[in-house]
């Protein structure tokens with residue numbers, strides 16, 4: 052795989068520096084057969100430093116998940132070496148089994164089969180709340 | 195098919211319509227005596243709450259319907275480890291509507307996602323209790339004839355008091371409602387309600403520890419229980435508890451048309467000597483709760 056020229060595939064750009072491995076895991080990119088390149092700490096005019104993930108295959112990425120983890124990222128879709136689509140992300144209205152409710156009084160902690168669903172309660176501040184108990188979900192910031 | 199899990203599941207128009215129905219039931223109870231003939235309400239009470247269960251059951255009987263169910267988890271299949279989803283799927287086969295009380299927050303929401311019939315949240319832990327809020331709203335409406343242009347005092351445990359949180363959410367959809375939040379420092383209204391509901395909605399609110407200071411301004415006084423176990427130490431509890439007990443003396447400066455509400459049961463926070471005051475509305479409020487549950491059952495069963 053030549054890093055700079057993908058023929059058909061996806062480039063996730065403008066990832067906040069240091070978060071690419073987290074995205075790699077959450078998007079299950081380890082399960083892909085094609086080549087995946089992770090570029091860390093690339094210089095960026097806007098961001099200073101950024102991460103980039105290049106995937107040598109056009110696949111459908113969970114944009115909600117991506118938007119939740121890093122709403123500043125952009126997704127570029129490349130066909131025949133040409134950029135055909137650029138998608139900007141935003142925080143999704145709802146995420147399932149991405150944030151986990153830790154409220155011991157919540158039904159999801161009592162019954163294992165219920166999916167943990169969080170809904171966006173405040174877009175400006177990026178606050179998510181558990182749909183069952185309204186507990187605020189902690190977005191996992193950089194450790 | 196509709197369920198009622200959170201008071202905000204109902205639009206303002208729907209609340210107005212429920213109030214009109216409840217008013218009409220109070221006026222013409224005979225008109226409603228057979229409305230739910232042949233229908234069954236299942237009361238699934240995974241924790242006991244005799245008062246709420248009796249209110250639902252009385253509501254269904256007064257509509258001419260029947261009631262089945264259980265009143266504590268020990269007598270249900272939950273004690274054998276059955277999931278909420280399975281329980282409601284089975285109960286949906288027998289009943290036309292379900293009222294569920296559960297100690298876990300969100301259990302009625304899970305039920306409503308799996309049920310084939312409407313689910314009414316009859317209280318989920320310390321989280322929501324929308325039919326209590328409906329009772330509160332009907333009481334306010336019958337006493338004041340409006341929800342706008344009111345100064346509403348909320349007194350006692352504003353931190354853990356779910357009825358207070360729901361009532362604030364419900365009233366925050368009307369014009370010119372001023373909230374007066376009266377509580378000890380330990381039990382103030384949580385920040386997220388202040389920020390998400392009051393400040394965002396542009397509502398004016400005033401926080402104080404002193405009930406007597408604000409008494410003359412209030413149109414509504416909503417009392418709640420201040421529980422001993424909420425305090426870090428006994429000394430604080432003893433120091434503070436008397437400040438939040440309503441007595442005839444504290445009412446001397448109150449408006450003549452003040453309406454005093456309490457979700458009940460009370461444990462001493464309103465002196466018995468207040469009960470004969472015409473401004474005491476808390477027993478009427480319990481009665482109104484039954485009428486609002488009747489109106490709600492009619493709405494969810496789409497009985498006209």
Ligand SMILES: [Zn+2]
Pocket residue numbers: 152153154157158159181182183184185186300
């Ligand atoms: Zn939860």
